[in-house]
Amino acid sequence: MESVESQQISIGQILAILRKHIGLIFASTFIVTLLAAFMTFFVMTPKYSATTQILVNRKLSDDMAGAQLQQTQADVQMISTYKDIITSPTVLKTVNTKLQGQPGYEKGDVDSLKGSLSVNSQQNSQVFSITAKSTNPNTAAKMANETATTFKNKVVKIMSINNVSIVSKATADDQPVSPRTKLNIAAGLVIGLLLGIGLAFLREFSDRTVTSEEFLTDELGLKGLGIISEINERDIRRKITPKLNVSSNENDGQSRMRRRV
Template structure:
C-alpha cells in the first residue's frame, strides 16, 4: 500500500518515519558517536595552551602614579606660563596631564635615560596611561620582559614627564624673569613693594624656577612585580580546555548535520519501518581483506551474525511452505552485499537446505572469485537460452552438494553487456526454475540505486534484503533505493547492518577471539569437501543445522 505525497513519488507504508525522539536523546547519540573527535580537539587545544604557557615570553607590569596639582587661574605671577591650571571640570585637568606623558619628547628622554635602543613609538606601545576616576592621580603602567625593566620603564616615564614639564617651564620662566628684571631696574628708587608689584612677581618667579613644575609630581614610585601578568598558566589552560570543548562540540554537531553517511541504526529507523535482520560486526583480522568474504575467512562474531540472518529469514516464512527466493542488494558498491549473499547461502546450505546462489551482478561479478570457482556456462547463457539451468549449475566445493552456484560467465571480469539480459522474460522464469530445484534461491544483485539491472528480479523475489554498512552507505543513495523499490511495488524484508562494534571478550561465542597479531585459521579442508574443523563457525552451523532443518526447509 502506498500514498501520494503531493506531486512527488508514492510513499509506501514502510517508508513512513517513526515518531521523533526527544532532542536530548539525539544530542546524546551525537556526543557518543563523535566522542573521539571531541576528545581529540580537546587534547589538541589543551596541548596548544600548555605549549603557549611554556614557550611564551613572560610579561611583567609595573605601575607608578603622578599627582596633578593645578594652580589657580587668578595668580598674576604665573600668567602666560604653560602650567596646568584649574578648570571648571577637574576631570579635564587629569586628562590633560595624562596626555603630557604619552608624547614623543618624553619617550626620547626615557630612552636616553635608560640607555635603550627602542624607538619612541616602540616605548610608547609598552606604556599605558590612565587617569584615576574621581581623583587628581594619573597611573602609568609599563610592561617589560623582566620585573626590573618594567619598574624602570614606569619610573622612567614618570620622571621624564616631570623633567620635560620642568624644562619647558624653566624656559618660559627665564624669559619672564629677564623681562621683570628690566622692569624692576627701571623703577624709581623708594617705590613701595606690594604683592602685585614687579619686584614681588620677580621674586615669586625666581623661587619657582628653583624647583620642578609645581602642577605635576611623582606620587608613588613603581616597584618590581613578583609575578608576570601573562601568560597566566591556569587561565591559559582553562581557556584551552574551554576552546577545545566549544570547537569539539561545534565540529561534532556540524559533522552530524553535514555528514551524508549512515552512522547508526536510528537513522535507518527514522527513514523506514523495517526490521534489522542481522548486525554484522566490524571487520577484524582477515575480514579487513578486500573483496567478498566467505564463512571460512570470517571471525566467529561475523559468522554468528550470518547464522542469525539465516534464522531470521527462516522465521519470516511464518506458516508458508515451499521454496523461497531471496534477493540481496545495497544502495551502492562495497557495502557487503556479495559477502552477505554468499554467507547467507552457505549458512542455509550448512543447515541442510538445498540452496542455489545466483550471481545477478553481471557488471562486477565477484562470487566465483570469492569461492574459488568458475564456469563456462552461467547466468547469461541461461538468460539467452544457450543452456539449461540444470547444466549451468556448479557445486560449491567448500560446502558440498547442498550449495550450487549459477555464476556470471568469466567471473571476475567485466560483463556489463550482459546486464540487459536481466530484463528479458527469462529472468523472472529463472527464479521459478531455480525454486523448483532448491529450498532457497539467493540472488546477488547489483546495487539497485546505481544500476537497475536486477529490478525485475527484485519484483519477482519473495524476499528483498538490503545491506547497509556503517560509515560507508550514503543516506542519499539509500533514500533513492527506497524510492525506487516503493515506486515499483517492492517491499524489502529488512536490513543487514554491517560494521557494528565487535563484541568484547564477554561476548557469547563458541570460539575465542584470536590473540593479538594472529589471524583466524581457515576452516576449509584441502580437497574442498565440507569437513569443517571442530569449533569453527561452519562446524557450528552444521551442528545446529539439523535442529533448524525442519524450520528452514
C-alpha cells in the same frame, strides 16, 4: 504533545551523537588544552608591570586662596592633557635614550615605547598613574620611573607648572602579569571541548551510512524485510574452521580406505 516528543527525541539524538563520538571530543579537548599549556609555558614570553603615581597641583598665591576649589577642578580636567604630554615624543625620546642597555629593553622607536606604557586616572582625582610593561621586572620599574621623572622636568617648561610630585615610585614585581596561565588553560579547555563537539556533529551529519531501520521506513517510506546482524570476522572463522577440519578428516579417511582396497 508532539512538540514535546520531538524535542525529547532531538535531545536524545544529540546525546547519542555525543556518546558515539566521546573519544573524538575527549581527544580534541586534551590536544587543544595541551597546546594552550605548551604555548603558555614555553612560547609566550612573560611580561612584568610596574606603576608609579604622580600628583600635579598648581600652587596659588595667598590672595587667590578662595579659588582653590575651582583650581582643583581645573587640575582634574587637565589630566587628559598630562596624559598626552607623557606619551608625546618630547617625553618618550628622552626616556628611550635613558633606557638603552637595560635588560629586556630593545632600542626602538617612540611608538614601540608608547605601546609599553599606559596612563590611568581615577575620576575626580588629581593623582594619575603610569604603568610600564617589560620582559624584565627591573626594566619595567625603571621605565615607569624614568617616564615620570622626565614628565616632571618637561611639564614645568611646557605649561609653567611649578608643583609636580611623584607620590610613589615604581618597584620591581617578580610576578608576571602575562601570560595568564589559568585563563589560557581554561580557554584551551573550552575551545577544545567546543571543537570536539563541532567535529562530532560534522562527522555525524556528513555520514551517509544508513544506521537505523527507522530511517528506511519513516524517511524513505520503504518496507523492511528483516534485519541482518553484523557478523564479526573472528566469529566467521570460528564457525567455519571446525567444519573445514571435519571435512579434511573425512577426505583423509576416504583416501586411506581406497589405499587399503
